[in-house]
Amino acid sequence: MQSNATMEYDYSVVKLFMWTAVIFGIVGMTIGVLIASQLAFPDLNYLLGEYGTFSRLRPLHTNVVIYGFTLSGIWASFYYTAQRVLKVSISESGLLKALTKLHFLLYLVIATGMVVSLALGITASKEYAQMEWPLDALVVLTWVIFGINMFGLIGLRREKTLYISLWYYIAFFLGVAMLYLFNNMEVPTMFFSGGLGAWYHSVSMYAGTNDALVQWWWGHNAVAFVFTVPIIALIYYFLPKESGQAVYSYKLSLLSFWGLMFVYLWAGGHHLLWSTVPDWMQTMGSVFSVVLILPSWGSAINMLLTMKGEWNQLTENPLIKFMVLASTFYMLSTLEGPIQAVKSVNAIAHFTDWIPGHVHDGVLGWVAFMIFAALMHMAPRVFKREIYSKSLLESQFWIQTIGVVLYFTSMWIAGITQGMMWRAVDEYGNLVYSFIDTVSVLHPYYALRALGGLLYLIGMFMFAYNFFKTATAGKRLEQEPRYRSPMA
């Protein structure tokens, strides 16, 4: 190891992932607003021929937001945070430095392949696992390289104890590795059928109910190990650091960690309530989903209590606003999810718009807000420049908050209306409404949802502009800020 007297943390790969987070954020959310508008105004389906239909664009939206925007934000934050809490620089190992670059390069290849293949309609047809087997194989390779980088940095660390954020990053790595491998066990059709079909097509190795079970074991854990676990890693580092306040209770963070790890893995069954999976598995999915409130709220309350005595920062610092609201939205969505997982509620909620409403108060309010805050906290440190505009950041916060509220409230009303109308029967047991009746009733809520999405997208563009200007035109900083990020 080199002497640390002249050494600095190496942010080269951090910067690359920060830029891809911004670009994928714009792409993913733009497609999101378009498909939300298509649901309200179906003629928008015919703008780009087959490439512009809802069915073609919906997987693109989810995959770009999850695997483009979110993963980029997580990896930028990981390579930034890991160096700092372990007190080791990537530049101390030539091999690690090369592997971090290779990680980014492979990621870019996969992300491009994902966008192109999904736009062309090439899909494995499993939700959040649409990529076909050649890309899946590349994902495994990239994940191994990420693992080498993570454990390589841990191996070189000067600080013996791993900070709680690192625990969550390790869980993110292990959880996704295990679940991704199991769910993407697929048979390339051409090689096993005597040359039938295209070389890149495959079918799942599982069939029927088993396939559904494995799919939702993964599907829900994509929420757990991509949208929750690493985002908790972000808040455990960035909120204390930005506010200058130590985590309220470190012990609570450890307890919440183990609670979350144990419970989350078994909650996926709630996606298959009232289906053909064994009844005890459905009950298990429900029970574990309800128990999940405890570790989730453990982390969220720990974060809110971290601000104890320093609530004035909420009015003074927009980054604290983003993080405190993110934590609050985390509490909201981790209460809403268990409610939806109760069998009787699920009988009404399943297949309705309440479900995307739930997903979006989590993703827009919790995940994306945390990523925005993390990127803007890192920006002055990695670019050595002041944040370009505080007022732009404040405006973004309020515009996007209104957007999220419009999104989830419209979907709550739409979803429950939909569920009740589907189930309504007259005194003879005949259905009262036809499907098209529900569509007509829901139109205003779909339009409101599209408006909420548009507001959020406007905020995304404001963020991208602010980020670009910070990196290129922000006032130069003589020394790294210790806690609060400087902004003009």
Next chain:
Amino acid sequence: MTTVEIEQIRAYMFVIGTGIVMAIFYYYIIYLYRSEKKGEKDYEKYSNLALDDELDSKILDKNPKIENDKKE
């Protein structure tokens, strides 16, 4: 053994397994608080790992496997 019996065994094993893991989890809570009460551990000091994260910040627990020239 019928499929139904196998399913039942799996379900019972799951319930028993859950019970065991719950017991371990509660023991962990007791262990955390007891070791801090006895003065063997101070978990709360690790909160500072996020705050003092410069390369030349004071190291809380030095990694014994790494030779380094950092100031303690």
